Amino acid sequence: MNVAKLTSGLATRRCLRTVAPARLSRGLCTRVAASASSSGDFDFDLFTIGAGSGGVRGSRFAASYGAKVAVCELPFDFVSSETRGGVGGTCVLRGCVPKKLMVYAAEYADDFRHAAGFGWSVPSEGLQHSWTSFIEAKRKELQRLNGAYKNTLNNAKVTLVEGRGRVVDPHTVEVDGKRYRAKNILIAVGGRPSRLDIPGAELCITSDEALELPACPRKVAVLGGGYIAVEFSGIFARMGAEVHTVFRQPLPLRGFDEEVRKFATDQYVASGLHLHPRMTPQSVSRQLDGRLSLTLGHADGTTEVLTDLDQVLMATGRVPNTRGLGLAEAGVSMGPKGQVLVDEHCRSSVPSIWAVGDVIDRIQLTPVALMEGMAVAKSVALGQPTQPDYWAVPSAVFSNPEIATVGYTEEAATEKFGDVDIYTTSFRPMRNTVSGSPIRTFMKIVVDAASQKVVGMHMVGAEAAEIMQGFAVAVKVGVTKAQLDSVVGIHPSAAEEFVTMRSVTRQVRRAAATA
Numbered sequence: 001m002n003v004a005k006l007t008s009g010l011a012t013r014r015c016l017r018t019v020a021p022a023r024l025s026r027g028l029c030t031r032v033a034a035s036a037s038s039s040g041d042f043d044f045d046l047f048t049i050g051a052g053s054g055g056v057r058g059s060r061f062a063a064s065y066g067a068k069v070a071v072c073e074l075p076f077d078f079v080s081s082e083t084r085g086g087v088g089g090t091c092v093l094r095g096c097v098p099k100k101l102m103v104y105a106a107e108y109a110d111d112f113r114h115a116a117g118f119g120w121s122v123p124s125e126g127l128q129h130s131w132t133s134f135i136e137a138k139r140k141e142l143q144r145l146n147g148a149y150k151n152t153l154n155n156a157k158v159t160l161v162e163g164r165g166r167v168v169d170p171h172t173v174e175v176d177g178k179r180y181r182a183k184n185i186l187i188a189v190g191g192r193p194s195r196l197d198i199p200g201a202e203l204c205i206t207s208d209e210a211l212e213l214p215a216c217p218r219k220v221a222v223l224g225g226g227y228i229a230v231e232f233s234g235i236f237a238r239m240g241a242e243v244h245t246v247f248r249q250p251l252p253l254r255g256f257d258e259e260v261r262k263f264a265t266d267q268y269v270a271s272g273l274h275l276h277p278r279m280t281p282q283s284v285s286r287q288l289d290g291r292l293s294l295t296l297g298h299a300d301g302t303t304e305v306l307t308d309l310d311q312v313l314m315a316t317g318r319v320p321n322t323r324g325l326g327l328a329e330a331g332v333s334m335g336p337k338g339q340v341l342v343d344e345h346c347r348s349s350v351p352s353i354w355a356v357g358d359v360i361d362r363i364q365l366t367p368v369a370l371m372e373g374m375a376v377a378k379s380v381a382l383g384q385p386t387q388p389d390y391w392a393v394p395s396a397v398f399s400n401p402e403i404a405t406v407g408y409t410e411e412a413a414t415e416k417f418g419d420v421d422i423y424t425t426s427f428r429p430m431r432n433t434v435s436g437s438p439i440r441t442f443m444k445i446v447v448d449a450a451s452q453k454v455v456g457m458h459m460v461g462a463e464a465a466e467i468m469q470g471f472a473v474a475v476k477v478g479v480t481k482a483q484l485d486s487v488v489g490i491h492p493s494a495a496e497e498f499v500t501m502r503s504v505t506r507q508v509r510r511a512a513a514t515a
């Protein structure tokens with residue numbers, strides 16, 4: 001495929017649409033010379049629905065490759081709804097960014113407390129935190145980012161249409177009554193929090209509202225044992241709340257390495273969380289004093305009631321935002337959760353309709369949505385069929401302590417490779433030996449015994465995310481244990497442990513595992 005020829009073809013097509021509103025056509029046409037159109041039927045080469053992580057990335061890169069692109073997005077708000085959203089999407093406005101700002105705010109509380117071990121004394125009147133000032137600062141930053149993302153689209157010559165998009169047919173998108181014809185349509189509408197169907201569910205908040213509370217709760221129940229549940233539990237606890245985390249499994253964070261789950265759970269308890277494993281939320285009710293009561297049920301039929309709660313946070317997963325989007329009517333195959341079913345190129349069962357990010361319900365992480373958006377941009381605008389590569393996608397949980405991971409868990413590696421060598425270490429980080437914090441660090445390397453390749457790395461401890469990003473590169477390119485051992489450490493650091501674990505903790509052999 002001659003890329004230069006293809007992109008120049010796309011560029012000349014830009015000025016020749018006849019259906020697009022004049023407002024949308026301006027600007028783009030000043031850049032390219034008019035000539036005969038090969039696809040005069042279409043207003044755009046690509047029309048994206050949803051300007052979140054995947055939608056912005058896919059649109060921006062498709063435009064940079066020469067395609068004529070538009071994206072529609074709901075008007076801005078901090079809390080999402082059927083009618084509100086905002087350029088930037090969940091990650092920027094209601095996910096990664098505001099959550100991490102909250103983690104930073106909460107970390108200060110720990111730092112002030114633990115500074116005493118290093119000789120600092122807290123002023124006699126005590127430390128004060130203004131929740132209102134913090135939320136104001138957070139809002140200001142999110143508004144700035146929303147503007148920055150709009151500028152990015154504008155600079156990339158992507159047309160932004162404000163409003164709710166809906167697919168009319170395989171080549172038509174309608175936004176608030178106005179129709180646009182597109183050669184390709186990209187569905188990047190993300191997801192929304194799913195609420196449990198229990199009495200009193202309407203009294204609960206989701207992560208959207210948890211990021212916008214008028215005050216920090218004094219006592220809060222968090223329902224769920226996934227990323228959002230443990231992250232918000234850590235935030236509220238460090239901000240001084242009494243936190244009760246409720247989950248159905250014996251341990252939180254299903255899908256993570258079992259040893260990591262156990263170790264993290266011990267640290268959560270040490271950090272002051274009240275954990276309620278093996279419990280199912282049954283109902284929430286309002287007390288006479290306005291606070292909330294939560295009834296939990298155990299499999300053995302017993303119940304437990306948590307009272308005097310300021311908030312109950314439902315962190316029980318997210319569902320794709322495909323309700324009323326017109327996809328099934330347009331012939332797109334949908335999954336049971338309402339996700340768009342796509343092939344290895346993120347193409348749906350309708351060849352002109354593509355989908356990326358949370359709406360395809362593969363891995364709900366921003367960098368994954370970005371990778372998928374890039375792949376679609378290349379497939380659509382360059383004519384280079386591109387598949388996202390899901391091997392060695394690292395991820396981090398910003399709980400207290402942090403967790404980061406890349407590659408296989410011990411359980412998955414044993415299943416895949418049969419024989420694996422496991423290296424682990426656990427220690428009290430140097431800072432905590434003096435600060436008095438009880439939180440410990442755990443690190444683990446999973447090695448395929450036959451090839452001696454490192455196929456999984458896991459960490460529970462401070463700065464795990466920052467540390468794991470670098471090691472993810474090594475795992476992705478197939479580093480062997482011997483190569484890892486040949487690297488000189490950085491001392492004193494926690495990260496150096498990953499290159500100094502010489503003694504195998506255990507050798508897991510298929511025969512033994514299946515015996």
Ligand SMILES: Cc1cc2nc3c(=O)[nH]c(=O)nc-3n(C[C@H](O)[C@H](O)[C@H](O)COP(=O)(O)OP(=O)(O)OC[C@H]3O[C@@H](n4cnc5c(N)ncnc54)[C@H](O)[C@@H]3O)c2cc1C
Binds near residue numbers: 052087094165
């Ligand atoms: C609390 C929280 C914390 C998170 N933290 C992290 C983290 O630390 N790291 C990480 O990697 N991931 C994190 N995630 C996940 C991450 O936010 C998502 O994986 C990512 O945003 C998915 O991107 P997307 O493009 O698929 O969808 P989104 O970013 O959700 O974008 C979809 C956009 O589509 C818009 N939209 C929906 N329907 C329509 C319509 N009909 N018409 C027009 N527009 C529409 C929405 O308003 C939204 O802006 C977090 C998520 C949450 C909820």
Ligand SMILES: NC(=O)c1ccc[n+]([C@@H]2O[C@H](COP(=O)([O-])OP(=O)(O)OC[C@H]3O[C@@H](n4cnc5c(N)ncnc54)[C@H](O)[C@@H]3O)[C@@H](O)[C@H]2O)c1
Binds near residue numbers: 224253281395398
């Ligand atoms: N740091 C990060 O990268 C980060 C942070 C937050 C969210 N995310 C992404 O967003 C996604 C959504 O986060 P999440 O924590 O809401 O989802 P999740 O899937 O990680 O966890 C959902 C939790 O709710 C529980 N649950 C589901 N149905 C239930 C029911 N009927 N009753 C009781 N419990 C129930 C599940 O068992 C699980 O513990 C994650 O999968 C993750 O990919 C990533």
